[in-house]
Amino acid sequence: MERLCLHCQTPMPGARANKKYCNDTCKQMAYFQRNGLVLSGKETETVKYVSHVVRELPLYVDSQECVTDKTVNIKEDTEEHPFSETVKYTSKITVDTDEETAFENEEENIGDNNTDAEQALTDTRVSLDHLALNEEKLINDDNVEEKTTRVKYPLSSQLTIDSIESLLAKHMQLVQQKFDTALQSVKLEINHHSSSNPITQKTEPTINTVVTQTTESVKPGEVFTYVESGFLRRLERHLEQHGSYDFGIAGRSWPYDAIKAVQWINPRLRCLLESLIRLSNYAHIDYHTLLCLADAFYKLVLSRAFNNLPDNYPFTKLIFELNTKLQHLVVVNLNATKIVFRLPQKRKAEVAGIRFRLLEITAQLKFSELDFTEEPSKIQLEQKAKPEKRLTETWQDRFRKIQREQNLNKAA
C-alpha cells in the first residue's frame, strides 16, 4: 500500500514501512506545527484565530475615560460565545451595563437641574444601593481578600455632590479592576482553548471578520506526478508474495536427500535465470546459444536431483514452464541464424524476482563452470559404499554378540 506523508499528505512510493515524512522539510514543519511555532511570512490557522479573537474580544473598557468622565464605555458582543468562561464574564458585565445606565441617568439629573438635587440624590442612593448589591454579587464570586476593597456607601442623608463624585470615582476604579481581571482571564482562556483544541477554533461562530488567507495557487500543470516503474512494481509484488519463503526454515522439515537436491539445483537455476535475463537484453542471439540454454534446462528437469526435490520447493513449476517454452523455441527456430529472444515483462519480473531471492542463498557460478548432468561415478560410489558399511556393522554386531555370550558363560 502506498504510504502518505504525515505532513503534506503526498504519496511516498517506494518508501520503507516506517517512513513518516517525505523529506526533511516536512519533518521539520511537522515539528513546528506540533510545537505551535510559525515561520516568518507564513500564517497558520491557529495563529490567525488567536490574533483575530484577541482583536474581537467581546469586552472593551476605556479605562481613562471612565475615571475622569465617570462613565464606563462598555462594548459588549451580544453574539453567543462557545466558551463557558466567556459566557460567565459576559453575564457579569451585563450587570455592569445596568450600572452604566444608572450613572448616565444620574449625571443627567445632576447636570440639568440643581434644584432637583434631592430627587437626584434619592435616585442616586437607589442606584448606589443597587450598585452595592451588584458589587457584592461580583465580589462574592471572588476570594475573601477582595471583599476588603469594597466601597462603603454612605446613607442618602450624608451624601453631597462631591461625595457622590468621589464615590463614583472609587466605584469605577473597582469596576475597572474587575474588568481588567475579567479581560485577562478571558484572554488566557481563549489562548488556552486555541492552543489545546484546534478543531473548535475552526467552528468558532463569533468570527465575523474576513481573514485574508494567503493560499498558494497551484496550477494543474505544476503538480508533479510520481511515475512508478511497471517492471519494478511487478518485481516487488512478486517478492512481497513469495519473499517470505525461507529456505533455512523450510530445510528443517526436508529429508537429507531433498536438501542435497535443493543444493544441487539452486546454483544451476540461478545461473540459468541470469542467462535468460542477459539473453533477453540482447538484440538477437544465435541458434547455438538457444540450444545450449534449452539443453541445460532439459538436463536439469531430467536430473535425479530435480525428481528428489521436496514438494514445497517454490521454483519447480517455473523450471517446468521455462523448459517447455525453450524446447518449443528450439523446434520453431531450427534453421534460424539470428533469433530475437525476448521475455515478456511479467515473466521477466518473475524471473528477476526469483533470481534476486536466490542471490542470498547461492553462490554465483558461470555457465561454463557448471555441469548439468549429475556425476554417475559419485552416485555409484555412494550406492556401493552403503552395503559395505552395512556389512561392517553386521560383523561388529556379531562380534559384540559373541563377546557378550562368552562373558555370560564365564559368569555362569
Place this chain on the structure above:
Amino acid sequence: MEQTTLTKRYKIPQDVLMDILRILFANTIKHKIEGIREKENSILLAVNFTDKVPKHTQAKENIENILTDYSHYMKGLLEDGTLFMDEDEEDD
C-alpha cells in the same frame, strides 16, 4: 536571473525506458539520446535539469529512484553496474 542547468547522463535499460520517458515528457524536460548500447539493450540519455524548477528536482529524484531500484534488483546482471554517468553544470 541566472538559471543553473544541470546536465546528467543516465544509462537507461530497456525495462524502465518507457517509465523514464514518461517522466521526461510529462514535465517537459529537455533530453537527448546520446547513444545506444545494443549489447545491453540500453540507451545513453543526457537530461537537462533546471535548478529553479521544483518539478525538475522531483523528476530527477524520480528517475534516480527508479534507476537505483533497478540496479539493486539487477545487481550482478548489468555489464558495469553503473546507470548514473558523469554530470555537467552550466550557467545560462
